[in-house]
Amino acid sequence: MELGPPGGSGPAEPGPRLRGLRGADAAASASSLSRFGAEAGCRAPAVAAVLPAGGSGERMGVPTPKQFCPILERPLISYTLQALERVSWIKDIIVAVTRENMETMKGIIQRYQHKRISLVEAGVTRHRSIFNGLKALAEDQPNCRLSKPEVVIIHDAVRPFVEEDVLLKVVTAAQEHGASGAIRPLVSTVISPSADSCLDHSLERARYRASEMPQAFLFDVIYDAYQQCSDYDLEFGTECLHLALKYSHIKAKLVEGSPDLWKVTYKRDLYAAESIIKERISQKVCVVMDTKEDEEHVGHCLEEMLKTELNHVKVTSGQDLQQIILEQCYNFVCVNVMTSDFEETQRLLNMLEESNLSILYPVVVISVHFLDYESVPLGQKMEKVMQIREFAKEAKKRNILLSGLLIYFPQLL
Numbered sequence: 001m002e003l004g005p006p007g008g009s010g011p012a013e014p015g016p017r018l019r020g021l022r023g024a025d026a027a028a029s030a031s032s033l034s035r036f037g038a039e040a041g042c043r044a045p046a047v048a049a050v051l052p053a054g055g056s057g058e059r060m061g062v063p064t065p066k067q068f069c070p071i072l073e074r075p076l077i078s079y080t081l082q083a084l085e086r087v088s089w090i091k092d093i094i095v096a097v098t099r100e101n102m103e104t105m106k107g108i109i110q111r112y113q114h115k116r117i118s119l120v121e122a123g124v125t126r127h128r129s130i131f132n133g134l135k136a137l138a139e140d141q142p143n144c145r146l147s148k149p150e151v152v153i154i155h156d157a158v159r160p161f162v163e164e165d166v167l168l169k170v171v172t173a174a175q176e177h178g179a180s181g182a183i184r185p186l187v188s189t190v191i192s193p194s195a196d197s198c199l200d201h202s203l204e205r206a207r208y209r210a211s212e213m214p215q216a217f218l219f220d221v222i223y224d225a226y227q228q229c230s231d232y233d234l235e236f237g238t239e240c241l242h243l244a245l246k247y248s249h250i251k252a253k254l255v256e257g258s259p260d261l262w263k264v265t266y267k268r269d270l271y272a273a274e275s276i277i278k279e280r281i282s283q284k285v286c287v288v289m290d291t292k293e294d295e296e297h298v299g300h301c302l303e304e305m306l307k308t309e310l311n312h313v314k315v316t317s318g319q320d321l322q323q324i325i326l327e328q329c330y331n332f333v334c335v336n337v338m339t340s341d342f343e344e345t346q347r348l349l350n351m352l353e354e355s356n357l358s359i360l361y362p363v364v365v366i367s368v369h370f371l372d373y374e375s376v377p378l379g380q381k382m383e384k385v386m387q388i389r390e391f392a393k394e395a396k397k398r399n400i401l402l403s404g405l406l407i408y409f410p411q412l413l
């Protein structure tokens with residue numbers, strides 16, 4: 001097993017761990033699980049995740065295994081890892097990849113600065129890959145450096161649109177019932193064909209559901225099930241909840257999942273995933289303040305206002321701007337309060353150019369400038385701000401749409 005880069009998980013500390021998130025996000029994420037612990041009258045469980053990513057993606061019909069297929073130049077699996085990393089109380093993420101794809105996976109972890117990731121070798125089937133991931137967490141394994149979690153999430157690496165709420169639901173239910181899984185209504189009716197490919201019977205669709213991911217289990221429930229699992233089940237099975245029932249006699253609690261939990265399987269799914277990602281990009285903005293002080297004041301005022309319209313608002317004074325660009329934020333509000341007119345904006349434009357983020361999808365930058373009309377003659381200030389047109393012409397060549405906003409205010413007394 002290959003542990004992730006430094007900054008991966010240390011020895012298990014029960015309860016949520018704040019990693020990879022900052023400020024309000026981390027606090028909100030951590031509190032969601034610890035709040036659960038308080039409500040349930042127990043300590044929040046130590047949680048790890050296993051992501052099977054060892055498939056060949058035959059149904060996708062392309063040479064590259066679908067988990068590594070790019071969406072906006074970024075491998076599909078990186079979006080799934082990012083979704084799980086947003087959840088600060090998942091302390092370890094074990095990814096099962098084939099030996100031949102191990103270096104590719106390490107490169108993705110390095111390029112996108114994924115944290116808390118450990119790699120294990122995949123098996124020849126999905127169940128065997130999952131079992132290998134669980135072994136990495138079981139303390140009865142030689143050289144095991146990861147601590148056994150109380151609850152383990154199992155989630156297909158090709159289901160990128162997983163949110164914290166459904167993860168919390170399945171973990172909460174697993175702690176109470178032993179196992180839990182997300183389900184969705186069936187779209188098509190299930191029928192059973194006869195040997196001569198005629199209709200034998202059809203199932204009453206309303207009585208059935210599609211089993212999706214994420215699923216969660218008390219670790220011992222699912223690990224014991226896999227240890228008892230027949231070769232046939234390991235070879236041909238597709239349902240972890242079934243293994244928990246058959247071998248550990250645990251009836252999983254089923255929770256309704258959101259429509260976005262679907263698995264990327266066919267090429268059409270990649271196109272659908274790309275349009276969802278673009279839609280989500282339009283819901284993300286980063287406010288770049290020119291000083292730490294302004295981040296605390298002006299930045300957070302802006303954040304509160306923007307949050308009424310957008311799903312993800314980050315405020316920074318620049319220290320984590322590189323990571324934010326890596327996470328593919330495409331919309332920036334650059335606020336120049338104290339610095340000279342374009343210093344902060346120019347720095348951002350340079351970083352965006354170096355990142356090549358805008359190669360496939362336009363990046364929007366709004367450069368905000370304040371004008372104290374008592375201390376600076378309007379004409380002089382306007383002349384400087386109009387320089388932004390020159391910046392914008394250059395930026396446009398790199399698919400960066402730059403515009404300026406001048407806020408004209410009286411000097412505060």
Ligand SMILES: Nc1ccn([C@@H]2O[C@H](COP(=O)(O)OP(=O)(O)OP(=O)(O)O)[C@@H](O)[C@H]2O)c(=O)n1
Pocket residue numbers: 051052053054055056057058059060066067096122123124125126127129130156157158263264265
């Ligand atoms: N030996 C395998 C087979 C599949 N998976 C993973 O299990 C998840 C769901 O499986 P599936 O959609 O079937 O992926 P593939 O097997 O790659 O697809 P296909 O059946 O079209 O080849 C994917 O993340 C896949 O990478 C795995 O870890 N190990």
Ligand SMILES: O=P(O)(O)OC[C@@H](O)[C@@H](O)[C@@H](O)CO
Pocket residue numbers: 126156211212213238239240241263
């Ligand atoms: O069968 P596949 O390997 O394509 O995908 C696995 C899916 O069946 C599985 O993710 C859900 O049905 C939940 O168990």
